Amino acid sequence: MNTDELKTVIKGYLSITKPMYATMINGPWGCGKTTFIKELLEEEKQKYLYISLYGVSSTSDIENKVFTSISSIDGVSNDEVSSVGKFIGGITNLLSDTNGGSVGAIATTLGGTIKSRFINGISKDYCLIFDDLERSTLSKSDVLAYINSFIEQQKLNVVILCAEDTFDEPKYKKEKEKTVLFTNNFIRKEESIVEIAFSDELNLPVDILEGSKIELIRLLKNIPCSNLRTINYAINCYSRLVRILEENKHELKGEECLINLIFPCFAYAIGYKDMGLDSSTLEAFTTDTTSLYMKYSKKDKEELDEQTINAKIFYETVVTKEHNQIDFLVVYKLVCLGHLDYSVFKKDLTRWDKSDVILENFVLSFPINVRDQVFQEGLENTLNKIINKEFIVGNSGELYKLVSYFHYFIKTGAFNYELEMFENEVTEYVNYSIENYGCTNEYDPFINSRDSEPFLNKISEIITAKTTHATNINLVEECQHILIKGLEGTDGDNSFKNLYNNSIFPFITEPFVDILFESYICADNNMKSSFMSYFRNRYQSTNIMDFLGDEVEPLKKLSDLIDTKLKNSSPSLSHYHLKQFKAALVSINNKSINNN
Structure with a gap:
């Protein structure tokens, strides 16, 4: 009534x-x-x-x-x-x-x-x-x-x-x-709710006020919400975003495209205030809603905790109802944390030009709506690029998500393509993309989970094995580069500090020893002292050689190079640093022997 x-x-x-x-x-x-x-x-x-x-x-x-x-x-x-x-x-x-x-x-x-x-x-x-x-x-x-x-x-x-x-x-x-x-x-009729929400106190620009009202009416018909407090809160957040653009004289101020900010404000307000989702759960929606779809579609509610069940319901009843983006970090921070940061807003707006959206980006970055023609076109374009090995994916999580996503829609008949042919072509694509596109091993909630589909388990194993190997090679090169930069003094002590997170990852290889030795000899004494401080700490733990055993032989080679240099050098501060380096290498070698 x-x-x-x-x-x-x-x-x-x-x-x-x-x-x-x-x-x-x-x-x-x-x-x-x-x-x-x-x-x-x-x-x-x-x-x-x-x-x-x-x-x-x-x-x-x-x-x-x-x-x-x-x-x-x-x-x-x-x-x-x-x-x-x-x-x-x-x-x-x-x-x-x-x-x-x-x-x-x-x-x-x-x-x-x-x-x-x-x-x-x-x-x-x-x-x-x-x-x-x-x-x-x-x-x-x-x-x-x-x-x-x-x-x-x-x-x-x-x-x-x-x-x-x-x-x-x-x-x-x-x-x-x-x-x-x-x-x-x-x-209450949607029109009545909207008149209450858009009070005169908001002071919205006239050129977007009517459009904003029409958009909220549309959203309320698509995503029913009767809680006036939640709706008022969402619109207040929206008006604050519009005003901050006005105050900072941003080029988008007053533009009708800003009306699309109503949806993320509305969605986060429903999730946070009506559904009781905590801010950390909602933060996941600022990155990748498609991966969330894969997460929630693979598990029954009985396997999920209450917070995840509510997040699944939120995703299904709110997020997937719209093609409008929800991945605005500034909106999440304002609605869920009360923090409005213009610098974050500018970054969000930089990547928010819908005229430049490539159709296949809908597959990886936009909410799912299999009935939408644009979305179907995005699927078709993406699949053609996969078959032709032209679709570039940057990390293992995205790659697995892409494959499992298509597999699901083809198997359920939501997208028309022969399943066996797809599985053969996509297996070839996965191997090719890892080897040729620099696909890194990035954490993903599904990549290490067991899927009910044998084919997806096979893809998961291929991706995990190949990207881990590729990532290890990249990490070795990165750590070696950081160490040399530290000895050169181009980044002060920061280079050595940045290496502490990789202290148990073996990256000192035999080919690298010659480069390391020459860089050490050329370094000034202050950098040598900083290097030695890092070097001793790196091998300090009792069982460290369980993790760095691959470095034993390269370090022996480094020790031999230092011996030769000591024999040909006279007493000096540089000579003293060499002796300290040699003593540290002897200690590491003894630790390796005792460990065996």
Whole structure:
């Protein structure tokens, strides 16, 4: 029931002078039920008493809340409330802090007589609003039974606000039949929600305001969300992003393409506020939504923890509904962390020119929608490039994802191609791409997991073995380069510091020894000291040779080169450094012997 229809229903109910039932407004948390009923009653100049049932655990708790609320109305008797207020105030002054407290608690201490007098004397001019039924810890049937007394005995109009979908009690329906005649499901039209969200306070540029409203209406029809707090939060984040571009005079300020920022703001707000996903879980969506699809499609819910199940639901019900990008780091940081960084925003915008999007990029970087023509074209283009060995993938995770992605769609019939032919062609492509495109071994959540498909397991083994070998070669060359830079002093001590992370990776090879020795001889004494500090620390651990055993023979060769140099050099500071280097090599060799 939309708000206009509901207004008519509530007005009709309030016109009943001796009601026999309450009326209920049912809707999810945050959809605006409370605001709606209060605004309507105030428009109609209808007096009301508002009672939240949040946290009540007994009928006494409800009585105390009702009694406390009476102090804010004038329908019982101003003189009586004033007199009792003074009386209770005087009693409060006599009580200790421990025995004092709220008006309701004091009323309980004094007994039920005064409390009942005022509760039973509520004027018929007043309507009672009982909110948050679902948040009561007292059984909902007991709450309704208590509320029913206001209707049957005092003939008061009562409106109950709740989210019935959040609880299920056996006795509730039976008690509800006695208390509530009509249950009105609260639904705001998308246009109404949008007008609330885009208030005048946002100060959005006129040239994108109407377009922004139209976009939010479209999103709400595609991704239903009734929580006004979440929607308002998303639009506030969106307006902050637009304003920061205005303030920094960015070339995109006021451009209609900025309207596409509404979706990531909206999506992250739903994930963070409505679905309770933690920020680290949502951060994954700033990188690669397609790999997340592969992750969630391969496992049953029973195998996942609660956070991952919610992330899967978020992906399926929100992210995949749109082709708009969600991988804006600036939006994630603003919505989930409250941090707005213009420098991050500029980086996001640099890669965000949709006119330059290549169709096959949809395969790796955009949410999946197999029914979308552009997306299907992207699949076809990509597959043709795979067959012709023209599609370049930079790391093992992307490569495996690409293969498993196509395999899934071909096998399920979402993309028309002969499966056996695809498997033969893609195996050849995987081997070729690793050998020719410098494909590195980068961590991926699926690459080391066992797939139910034997073919994908085979691909995983090929990728893991070949990229690990290729990556090790690259890492050896990189470490050797860093070590030489350190001896040359081109990066101060930073080069040696950068090598500490690779201290247990063998990269000193026999061909490299000659280069290392010459660089050491040419280095100044300060760099030699820094090098020796790194060198000693590198081999300090007792069992280090279990990891660096491949360096034993190259280091023996290095030791021989130093011996020759020592014999031909006279005492000096350089001679002293050579002797220190030689002593360190002897210690390493002894450690290797003891280790064997």
